[in-house]
Amino acid sequence: MIEVDISTAFFVYLAFSLSGLLVSWIYFEYRRKAWHFNPLEKIIFRCRICAHSYMIEKSESISKCPQCGTLSDVGRQIL
Secondary structure (H helix, E strand, O other): OOOOOOHHHHHHHHHHHHHHHHHHHHHHHHHHHOOOOOOOOOOEOOOOOOOOOEEEEEEOEEEOOOOOOOOHHHOOEEE
């Protein structure tokens, strides 16, 4: 049988517990940031034809309406 000192056993238990907490924390932080909405990266756009409002990236110069398929110049009509 393997003999382990009590301080070594406590250290191994503590290391595994803290590493599990660290992995859980990193996982949940990654998940939270994946669904995080940053309002500075997107703008609200309204279609000229069907008046449907939708979100687009700020970097897009031409947008396509998801409802009617109309292409619009982004710089012309922003809410």
